[in-house]
Amino acid sequence: xxxxxxxxxxxxxxxxxxxxxxxxxxxxxxxxxxxxxxxxxxxxxxxxxxxxxxxxxxxxxxxxxxxxxxxxxxxxxxxxxxxxxxxxxxxxxxxxxxxxxxxxxxxxxxxxxxxxxxxxxxxxxxxxxxxxxxxxxxxxxxxxxxxxxxxxxxxxxxxxxxxxxxxxxxxxxxxxxxxxxxxxxxxxxxxxxxxxxxxxxxxxxxxxxxxxxxxxxxxxxxxxxxxxxxxxxxxxxxxxxxxxxxxxxxxxxxxxxxxxxxxxxxxxxxxxxxxxxxxxxxxxxxxxxxxxxxxxxxxxxxxxxxxxxxxxxxxxxxxxxxxxxxxxxxxxxxxxxxxxxxxxxxxxxxxxxxxxxxxxxxxxxxxxxxxxxxxxxxxxxxxxxxxxxxxxx
Amino acid sequence: xxxxxxxxxxxxxxxxxxxxxxxxxxxxxxxxxxxxxxxxxxxxxxxxxxxxxxxxxxxxxxxxxxxxxxxxxxxxxxxxxxxxxxxxxxxxxxxxxxxxxxxxxxxxxxxxxxxxxxxxxxxxxxxxxxxxxxxxxxxxxxxxxxxxxxxxxxxxxxxxxxxxxxxxxxxxxxxxxxxxxxxxxxxxxxxxxxxxxxxxxxxxxxxxxxxxxxxxxxxxxxxxxxxxxxxxxxxxxxxxxxxxxxxxxxxxxxxxxxxxxxxx
Numbered sequence: 001x002x003x004x005x006x007x008x009x010x011x012x013x014x015x016x017x018x019x020x021x022x023x024x025x026x027x028x029x030x031x032x033x034x035x036x037x038x039x040x041x042x043x044x045x046x047x048x049x050x051x052x053x054x055x056x057x058x059x060x061x062x063x064x065x066x067x068x069x070x071x072x073x074x075x076x077x078x079x080x081x082x083x084x085x086x087x088x089x090x091x092x093x094x095x096x097x098x099x100x101x102x103x104x105x106x107x108x109x110x111x112x113x114x115x116x117x118x119x120x121x122x123x124x125x126x127x128x129x130x131x132x133x134x135x136x137x138x139x140x141x142x143x144x145x146x147x148x149x150x151x152x153x154x155x156x157x158x159x160x161x162x163x164x165x166x167x168x169x170x171x172x173x174x175x176x177x178x179x180x181x182x183x184x185x186x187x188x189x190x191x192x193x194x195x196x197x198x199x200x201x202x203x204x205x206x207x208x209x210x211x212x213x214x215x216x217x218x219x220x221x222x223x224x225x226x227x228x229x230x231x232x233x234x235x236x237x238x239x240x241x242x243x244x245x246x247x248x249x250x251x252x253x254x255x256x257x258x259x260x261x262x263x264x265x266x267x268x269x270x271x272x273x274x275x276x277x278x279x280x281x282x283x284x285x286x287x288x289x290x291x292x293x294x295x296x297x298x299x300x301x302x303x304x305x306x307x308x309x310x311x312x313x314x315x316x317x318x319x320x321x322x323x324x325x326x327x328x329x330x331x332x333x334x335x336x337x338x339x340x341x342x343x344x345x346x347x348x349x350x351x352x353x354x355x356x357x358x359x360x361x362x363x364x365x366x367x368x369x370x371x372x373x374x375x376x377x378x379x380x381x382x383x384x385x386x387x388x389x390x391x392x393x
Numbered sequence: 394x395x396x397x398x399x400x401x402x403x404x405x406x407x408x409x410x411x412x413x414x415x416x417x418x419x420x421x422x423x424x425x426x427x428x429x430x431x432x433x434x435x436x437x438x439x440x441x442x443x444x445x446x447x448x449x450x451x452x453x454x455x456x457x458x459x460x461x462x463x464x465x466x467x468x469x470x471x472x473x474x475x476x477x478x479x480x481x482x483x484x485x486x487x488x489x490x491x492x493x494x495x496x497x498x499x500x501x502x503x504x505x506x507x508x509x510x511x512x513x514x515x516x517x518x519x520x521x522x523x524x525x526x527x528x529x530x531x532x533x534x535x536x537x538x539x540x541x542x543x544x545x546x547x548x549x550x551x552x553x554x555x556x557x558x559x560x561x562x563x564x565x566x567x568x569x570x571x572x573x574x575x576x577x578x579x580x581x582x583x584x585x586x587x588x589x590x591x592x593x594x595x596x597x598x599x600x601x602x603x604x605x606x607x608x609x610x611x612x613x614x615x616x617x618x619x620x621x622x623x624x625x626x627x628x629x630x631x632x633x634x635x636x637x638x639x640x641x642x643x644x645x646x647x648x649x650x651x652x653x654x655x656x657x
Contacts, residue, residue, distance in 0.1 A: 045520075045558055049511035077559035078527075078591070079512070079520050086519075106592070113590050114523050357540030358494035 025074060027051065030087075035061045038069035043080025043107075052083060064096050071102030081110040146354075153350045157280070160272045175278035176285075183244040183279075184286030188293065191239050195232055195294040199301025202226050207309040216310040220320035223302030228325065228333045232294035233287075234381055237340035240287060241373040245348035248279055249369035252352025253362040261353075276349045283341035291337045295330070328393050336384055340377050347373040402465060404429045404562060404594050405450060410459030412445060412618075419445050420456065421618040432588060432595040432608050437615035438640070443598045444488070446615075447566055450596070451485055452476045464562065481509055483562040484555030488570055490547045492539040498525060498550045499535040505557040524553040527590070529583055545576035549583070556591060563587075565597035569604050581607045602641075602649035614640065 026041035028051045037060070041047060060066065068088075076084075091098045103111070130138070164171055206222045252275055255261050264271045299321070306312040312320075351369035355361045403426035412420040419442040427433040435443050448454040450461055452468045461468045464482055471479075485491075492501050503521035506512060512520075525535055528549040539547055548568065555563055568584065569577040585608055588595055599605065605612055606626050613623045616636045622629050630641050 045506065045510050045512070048516075052512055052516055078523060079506075079510075079516075079559065082520055082523055083516070109590070113527070357538075360494040361540070 028073075028080060028083075030055075030058055032059055032061060035063070036069065037061065037066060038072055039084070040072040040074075042075040043073050043084065044075050044077045045079040048079055048083060055083070055087065060091065060096075066091060066096050066098045068098065068100050069102050070100055070107065071104075073103065073107060076104075076107040076110055078110065078114060081107070081114045085111055085115050149354075150346075150350055153353070154346060157272055157276055157346065160270055161277060161280075164273060164277060170273075172274065172278050175274070176282045179244075179279050179282030180286050182247075183240060183283055184290055187240060187243055187286075187290060190243075191236055191290055191294050192297045194239065195227070195235055195298040196301040198231055198235060199223055199227060199298035199303075200305045202231075203302040203305035204309060207305065211310060216306075216312055217316065217320050218324075219302065219306045219310055219312060220317050221324040223299055223306070224321050224325050225329060227298035227302070228295050228329050230333070230381070230385075232298055233291045233333045233336045233340060234377070236287060236290045236294050236337070237344065237377045238374055240283065240290070240341075241344045241348075241377060242370055244279075244283065245344040245373045246366050246370045248345065248348030249351040249355075249366045250362055251275075252349055253355030253365050256353065256355045257358065257362060271353075275352075276345070279349060280342055280345040283345045284338045287341040287344075288334050288337040291334055295333065332384075332388055332393060336381065339380055339384075343376045343380060344373045347376060403427055403462075404464060405433075405596060406460075406462040407446070407450070408460040408462075410446070410449070410456050410461065412442070412449065412454075412456045419618055420459075423459070423615075423618070423620055425613050425620055425623060427594065427596050429594050430592070431610040432584070432597070434605055434609035434612045435596070435598045435615060436600060436605055436612050436640075439600065441615050442618050443600075443615055444566060447564060447596070447598045451483065451564055452479070481505075481558055482560055483564060484558065484560040485564045486548070486551045486555040486566065486568060488567040490539065490551035492547060492551055492554070494539055497536050497538055498530070498542070498553070501539070501550060502553045502557050505554065509558065521553075521557065524557055525550070527556070527587065528553045529579065545572050545580075548572065548576075548580065552583070552587075556587065556593075559591060561592075561594060563593045563595045565595065565599075567599055567601075568597060569599065569601045577601065577603065580604075584608050606649055 025044075025047060027047045027049075028039070028041040028043040030051065031038050031040055041051075073080075088098050088100070100111075203219055203223050206219055207216075210216055210218055210222075252261070255275075261271050261275075264274060303314060303317045306317055307314065348369045351365040351372070355365050405425075405427035407423055407425050410420050410423040412418075423442075423446060425435075435446065437443050445454065449456050450463060450468065452471055456469060459469065464479060466479060468476065468479065492498070493504070496504065499518060499521045502524050503517045506517045506520060507514075510517075522535055526532070530546060530549050530553070534542065534546060534550065539550065542550060552565075552568075555565075565584070569580050572580060581604055584595065584597075587593060597604075597609070609626065611624060612626055612629055614621045614629060614632075614637050621634050622632050622637050624632075629637060632638060632641075
């Protein structure tokens with residue numbers, strides 16, 4: 001051991017340039033022989049685990065006076081010093097007088113350092129975990145707060161929207177068109193494919209039942225009504241919520257983290273006017289159009305399946321469709337789309353503005369925006385169903 | 394400080410290092426060595442390749458050619474598994490902290506301990522708390538998330554994580570960048586104190602002249618991918634090299650120099 005040379009270099013014993021972990025040193029331990037207690041081995045973070053596990057089971061010698069011999073400690077770091085300090089304190093608290101002997105100067109210094117009062121204070125203020133009731137309360141409170149904030153956000157959008165409409169020259173067409181493209185045109189392939197498949201599934205499921213009653217031709221009623229009234233707008237809204245709602249939350253959230261939103265304010269641009277309104281308008285245009293497109297492809301899917309499974313030819317199918325569907329069925333479906341669009345855009349943007357601080361918050365808010373907007377879209381759809389039913393449409 | 398001459402093998406040794414990004418030459422034959430127990434600073438203008446050199450020394454980037462030995466091992470061409478024992482023996486504090494946003498400060502500091510030792514959770518929390526206190530953070534900082542801390546506190550938390558495993562070698566990338574003068578002053582003292590307490594060797598990259606004067610034992614001055622001068626600040630400030638002179642005797646350099654003399 002080169003104790004003299006290592007002064008001021010706690011933790012480094014022999015073999016100066018070999019990484020500490022690679023060295024084969026004895027694990028830290030406390031040896032008790034009769035009345036003699038001595039600390040041995042390397043009191044470093046890599047060699048502490050065994051001692052820590054058996055610390056509570058050491059058979060300390062009786063008597064009120066314990067002398068601990070520390071000269072056989074080959075190395076020590078903060079972790080070792082901390083364990084030693086805790087051990088000494090536990091012994092003292094049990095009413096014994098403890099003295100430490102033969103510890104190297106640099107180890108002594110470490111021991112003093114981890115025992116300095118500021119460390120003690122820090123430990124004393126370790127916070128307790130909140131109780132179950134406390135957490136439930138906190139969640140309830142946050143939810144209520146969020147709902148209120150959402151409401152005020154909607155109000156703010158309305159106020160900014162009216163101001164914009166009153167000065168049409170200030171409407172920002174470029175971001176609107178850009179958003180129509182990204183949320184609408186770019187979503188055509190996936191929306192089309194999914195609704196086509198949905199048409200196939202419905203016709204296929206219906207085929208078994210209809211064939212039993214020889215009511216093959218009614219497959220057109222089934223597919224037409226289901227797709228136009230319910231499934232097309234709903235599926236489209238869900239896809240757009242996942243594609244665009246999440247993108248809105250992530251975009252605005254990232255802009256908040258990088259202080260771009262604040263920068264907008266300082267150059268005199270209302271963030272809602274630039275970031276939110278164009279998105280709402282664009283989605284309100286794109287979503288109904290996407291729904292019409294989804295109607296067509298859904299029905300096409302059903303038509304294909306009808307021909308294959310029920311031998312209903314294309315002309316027969318289309319012919320029947322004209323009897324089965326009223327204009328109101330089509331309008332009911334399309335009419336829901338702008339409402340869904342508003343929900344998706346508002347929720348996405350709102351969650352984006354709720355981002356605070358770091359990258360992780362962006363991810364969390366993005367997830368929340370998707371879950372929340374899909375949830376709200378389905379709730380709105382249910383409300384629509386009840387209303388339309390009551391009105392007899 | 395100047396009297397401490399260590400004749401043992403250097404703890405970091407860079408030999409004839411060349412680095413290129415595409416056609417841009419970043420390092421054109423860099424050589425330097427860091428001795429055990431010293432605070433070594435790499436200074437130079439922004440974009441001269443300081444941080445790149447740091448990233449190569451800690452094996453995050455690979456140079457085009459040359460040799461880098463850290464703690465007696467070659468790190469050029471080393472893979473992650475071979476680098477593990479080395480990484481356990483050095484701590485790195487990144488310029489923007491690199492704290493994990495999803496973990497509290499205490500969990501951040503405890504992470505290396507949890508990953509690399511078999512200590513109990515309670516002991517790890519305690520050790521993490523000790524490290525946090527050592528860096529001068531207030532007691533309330535432990536359970537907070539990095540996003541809730543100010544820039545200066547985040548740097549301290551990052552430093553606490555860097556020293557979590559009691560490393561032998563500590564790398565600091567721009568430790569005072571983005572700090573107000575008062576916090577930066579505090580950081581100078583903190584680095585010195587930790588070095589004395591934990592027996593660290595410190596390699597830092599900085600362009601903070603005050604930090605260079607107050608903390609660094611030796612300074613290497615980098616200009617356009619080469620080391621233009623190595624020595625104590627006193628030696629460097631007497632350098633005849635025009636670029637080095639310009640750096641130290643510009644208005645800011647002079648201010649820091651006068652400050653340093655006043656303190657003597």
